Amino acid sequence: MFELNPHSIDKEVPVVELSVSAIDLSFFLKALHDTSFFRQPTPSGVAAPFSIISAILRLSDKYDVPCLRRRAIEHLEVVYPTSLKGWDLSPRFESSTPFDHGVAVKLANDFNIPWIRPMAVYRLASQPFDVVLASLFRVGLCEDDMGMCIRGIRALRTLQFSCGIVTLSLPRKLMSQGALCTCQDILKAKWNAIIGGDFDDPLAVYSVKTEGFCMSCTTRITETFASRREVWDRIPTMIFNESWDTLEALRRASIDKEDVSSYM
Template identity: 30%
Template sequence: MSADDLGSKQKTNVPPTDFAPSTDVWYSDGSVVLVAEKTAFRVHGTILAAHCEVFKDMFAMPQPAVPDASTETYEGCQVLRLQDSPTDLKHFLKSIYDFSYFRPGVTAKFPVVAAVLRLGTKYDAPALRQRAIDLLATAYPLSLEAWDARATKRLVPPFEDELTAYIELAIESDIRAVLPAVYYAASKTPLPDFLDKLHTLRVAPSVQWDVCRAFVVGRERLLQAEPAPTLAFLQSEFPRPGCQNGSTCTNQLNLSVRRVLPQASSSELYHQWCLDNPDKVGSALGLCTACQATVATSITDGRKKVWEQLPGFFGLPDWATLEARDGLGSSHD
């Protein structure tokens, strides 16, 4: 038999494959082929084991000297078929192989962060999982200061329907630190609209019910808690040290009580405006400079008190417990 005949016979004996090599992650010297749906990724078992405890344990198991018929191989490499999406697996593997692809403290799109978090949790890759949590916490942070700065500081850009996407990811990957801020943002949207979105959550029905209940109850607690500390400056006994206009400021505040309290109790618009514009409230009321500063400080302090209670409104542990639970320190605020 000629060499050409032998080569032809060997090729015909190669079992057919039902997958195509990835155009993003395929190393010719790799030792293992990971298959997700119809896409294959050829990688190195040693590198996977160095990052993921699940793969480390898997590859530490003794392998037979001669693969049996049940062992699938491709070009001499072990084939592992995974129940992951090809896109998620691509993002995860590129994050392992290319440090610049998923760097700490650098902007990353949500699908990349979510993929790394999902598979980092599934395959026990603690460093990558924590990096993903850190990035998510810049979008929905633990501190009020970080919340106020998130428009310019968040490292995961906003996208449509992100609130429900964050909730789904938090439930799936067992993180809770981002949920209070997510629920806080959702509480500022019309309730019927957000409830409709919660009913589309891709989670178990019992979990969906728990989320809906936690949100509705927490939203009610939040809206009940906000007005009193926010509008404390309208109380007759509210101290205004250093007031420059005396009775003039007092009269303006008394007039404001009669004008804005009915509006605040019926529509909640005024107290929300105060929360959003603490530095403008005193000026809008015609108060002296000293009283303007006092009112702004009072509103800001009221916001801080409500924020400290925020996790509890939604049935979650306090901020310190959430911070420790999900590996977040003050440097991540």
């Protein structure tokens, strides 16, 4: 784990030199020796700080500590899940920065965790465009990952259009009290908000899109547009040409492989 540099001597005492960040090492060593520091994640509330998760993932992989590597991946999995139910319970990172999701995309590639990529790209692309653009260059993404993120931005914009209230024409009709239905005006305001925003979050758009409409128009909207489940299922296919089932199978295979290795 450690290497002694024979030329690093301080008052005739060998000095251990490590090619890792002192802060990252402190997180890693604390996770090794303090079982309360890096507990198993919960799919709600606030996730551990991303800086701690990424540091422990890097060093547990470097120094071959499978239990900590698995724990770090579990923390990423609750933030970037493979199920819609998991997404709805998904926590945010404690003390997060705008660049965390871009780093997560890089970690997914560097440490072979492809099943976290769709929602890592989704969270990255759901931020304002200037943040996304800065992240692409700041976190050191490779050319393939940059292309994937750009495809993700375009895919989410397409999904936003398809699940938003786009072409639906709601007729003005008399309500029971004799007043005109105002749903057409609400429709226009919602659509302007969708196309005017500097971010794409189609799952959020769909979850609130019928608020404010009368019962009749709500029924028509619900019947006309794709369900939230269908939107969810399209996310990995549009970005990676892979299904959630395929990615979940990779996740389970990784766990099984680690379980076998732990008994050898």
